[in-house]
Amino acid sequence: MTKIAAEPLAVLRARTSYKWQTYPADVLPLFVAEMDYPLAGPVQQAIIDRVLASDTGYIAGPRPVAEAFAGFAGRTWSWAVDPEDVRTTTDVSVAIVECLRQAVPMDSTVVITPPVYPPFFELPLEADAAVVEVPLLSDGGNWALDLAGIEQAFALGADAMLLCNPHNPLGLVHSVETLRALADLSAKYGVTVISDEIHAPLTYEPGAFTPYLTVSQNARGYGICVSAASKGWNIAGTKCAVMVAQSDRTRLMLSSMPEEVSARTSILGLHAAAAAYTDGGPWLASVLESLAANRRLLGELLAEHLPGVRYRLPAASYLAWLDFRALGWGDDPAATALEQARVALESGLRFGPQGAGYVRLNFACSPEVLTEAVERLAAVAGRAGQRATLG
Incomplete structure (x- = not known):
């Protein structure tokens, strides 16, 4: 089964949906549950x-x-x-x-x-x-x-x-x-x-x-x-x-x-x-191929760049529940991700008190966008680590 490719960012940013109109163009939006693929x-x-x-x-x-x-x-x-x-x-x-x-x-x-x-x-x-x-x-x-x-x-x-x-x-x-x-x-x-x-x-x-x-x-x-x-x-x-x-x-x-x-x-x-x-079955099967590749890619990226973040492969959906508590980003790491990395994630606090220190990440995007998002987050973590060492 051939994987379906996500739309380019230039095309996606022309969409008028909530995902693409909420934040400025320098933010990678991986929060709300919308996919970046063309319709079936x-x-x-x-x-x-x-x-x-x-x-x-x-x-x-x-x-x-x-x-x-x-x-x-x-x-x-x-x-x-x-x-x-x-x-x-x-x-x-x-x-x-x-x-x-x-x-x-x-x-x-x-x-x-x-x-x-x-x-x-x-x-x-x-x-x-x-x-x-x-x-x-x-x-x-x-x-x-x-x-x-x-x-x-x-x-x-x-x-x-x-x-x-x-x-x-x-x-x-x-x-x-x-x-x-x-x-x-x-x-x-x-x-x-x-x-x-x-x-x-x-x-x-x-x-x-x-x-x-x-x-x-x-x-x-x-x-x-x-x-x-x-x-x-x-x-x-x-x-x-x-x-x-x-x-x-x-x-x-x-x-x-x-x-x-x-x-x-x-x-x-x-x-x-x-x-x-x-x-729509063939299209769905193709999307699932892309999502399956991305859920594995996310695990590899986190292991390489953010090994302190805990991630369990989801059995369904394109939403990842990530435990940021080891990074010391507080109860709402999504706020740090947005402010310092310009990556929009869903705050774990929205899902109940059990979400303190967690974020939800939408990986229904291109591998390139997913990679850039993790690298941006890792850069923030790296700067925080340097400050802690110097301090």
Whole structure:
């Protein structure tokens, strides 16, 4: 499989997206989850076809993307999805909020597992719920859900849990055994689990990712999957996400949502996502080749230039969770990286208190940009080391 090449910086800086408009041109932006690759041809063409047809009105329903997602899920994960069980909305964050509004009463509690995707701290608040944090367990290298802590939170009255599967920012792919144990707990305590699976198409090893709803009847009974083509095919701005329910209980939640939840889906996003799921497989495979090379390159660069930074290869996604604590850059090394190296990284503090001393780095870029970014960071570390020696 041929690797796909990232766009040149001159081309990228002409983009109007958040990644390329937030910082001055001397900053290398490796923070927000946008990729630097050109769009998949079928996705481009799907959007162009709708525009040429002046077909930019309201969606007539989820059918095109529902059928496409069901086909992709079956081919990729052997997950049997009935298109009738699929609903759409604008994006995964909105999907989570709307699912919570159906699943939990006001003044309820929702479990999250930091360090985790920053909006997870805020989305339950939109649904008039409070957040209960059950941090991941870590032995210094590996991470896992704290099932005992989650059970305690469920027993104390939590009404729902947001599962990040794969887990952002770690690129952690939860095991079948872990997911099944979580599903058993959710059924035991009557807790709805909303599984955010947006990074699932970006799993490196075939068969490594397991959709939550496939692990058991308990998972299907109390779980809802929310996902989108936005991360895998870099089309977040087209605004289309899917919600999947596979039990009478959860189907009722989706069907009880206001009609506007679905109506706000972009018709361009609907067709872009359908094209991605149906015809975007070869492009995705090429991107994964490039990302796999970059995740290895990042490890080599860090070992050579910043050996004090700890890095564990992510099993999914193009996001690296880097431990800068040995460098002495404080709780927010991203601030030093931006100010002194002119490299924009995501602050680990945004992912919870467990992120102190960490950064998240987006390696969905060219090898040249990735190399320059690490070399810039190393230069700052080298200057700091010289000052410490002289002092």
